[in-house]
Amino acid sequence: DRSVSRGLGDVYKRQLQFFINISHELRTPLTLISAPLQEVLDKVTDRWIHSQLEHVRKNTNRLLHLVNQLMDYRRAELGVFHLKVRSVPVHGVIKKSFLLYERMAQHRNIFYNFCSEVEDRNVWCDPNYLELIVHNLISNAFKYTGEGQAITVVLKEENGRLVLQVKDTGEGIPPDRQEKIFERFYKVDNEHSGSGIGLSLVQRLVELHHGEITLESVEGAGSTFTVCLPCLLYTSDAA
Numbered sequence: 163d164r165s166v167s168r169g170l171g172d173v174y175k176r177q178l179q180f181f182i183n184i185s186h187e188l189r190t191p192l193t194l195i196s197a198p199l200q201e202v203l204d205k206v207t208d209r210w211i212h213s214q215l216e217h218v219r220k221n222t223n224r225l226l227h228l229v230n231q232l233m234d235y236r237r238a239e240l241g242v243f244h245l246k247v248r249s250v251p252v253h254g255v256i257k258k259s260f261l262l263y264e265r266m267a268q269h270r271n272i273f274y275n276f277c278s279e280v281e282d283r284n285v286w287c288d289p290n291y292l293e294l295i296v297h298n299l300i301s302n303a304f305k306y307t308g309e310g311q312a313i314t315v316v317l318k319e320e321n322g323r324l325v326l327q328v329k330d331t332g333e334g335i336p337p338d339r340q341e342k343i344f345e346r347f348y349k350v351d352n353e354h355s356g357s358g359i360g361l362s363l364v365q366r367l368v369e370l371h372h373g374e375i376t377l378e379s380v381e382g383a384g385s386t387f388t389v390c391l392p393c394l395l396y397t398s399d400a401a
């Protein structure tokens with residue numbers, strides 16, 4: 163059984179390497195499909211054509227998302243020695259990422275909240291990686307949370323550490339799967355699209371910052387992902 167899973171691991175590894183190598187080449191044409199498509203969608207009045215193009219748009223975005231994730235993954239792997247740490251106004255960075263999903267929340271009738279207690283704080287971290295962490299967690303929350311439910315992003319300080327939480331009242335994760343979801347390529351089911359890379363990437367990025375990520379989840383009631391970054395916080399002069 164073990165050797166089978168190790169064998170599979172090698173196959174996946176080679177697959178990943180392959181996708182990583184061509185992801186650059188895929189991204190440009192995908193972007194060039196996506197942009198004019200959006201323009202056409204904005205102008206089309208015929209309902210049938212609109213709904214067909216909506217399918218095209220949805221799947222183009224899916225592909226773009228996958229390609230982006232693979233590129234992020236490679237960047238994280240290469241980035242082990244290239245953490246560009248600087249003093250970051252953490253509230254602003256997270257808020258910006260939060261706002262990117264506001265339209266989706268409205269569209270899907272999801273209660274979407276941002277609670278921050280660190281408005282005037284800076285934190286030592288790599289802002290690009292911080293963004294990646296929060297993007298992955300929020301986009302997962304939206305993937306597994308349905309209409310009328312809630313997603314909350316919390317930012318606070320605990321013992322000089324930055325605590326970032328993404329909470330949802332979505333479908334939750336069964337206890338026996340909770341440890342596994344941080345593994346590369348692990349997916350609880352095949353119903354939802356996704357590569358199973360997101361959370362292992364997030365975990366890597368958090369570890370790069372010498373932080374930790376934990377999960378609390380109740381099946382059917384929701385999940386809370388908590389990221390603790392042991393970065394020194396201080397009151398920013400600019401605030």
Ligand code: ADP
Nearest residue numbers: 302303306334343349350356357358359360361
């Ligand atoms: P994927 O690209 O498949 O979403 P991830 O690594 O981001 O890969 O997540 C791994 C698995 O963890 C997902 O397939 C999903 O089953 C589960 N998962 C992640 N986030 C949540 C969440 N907020 N609620 C429920 N399940 C989740």
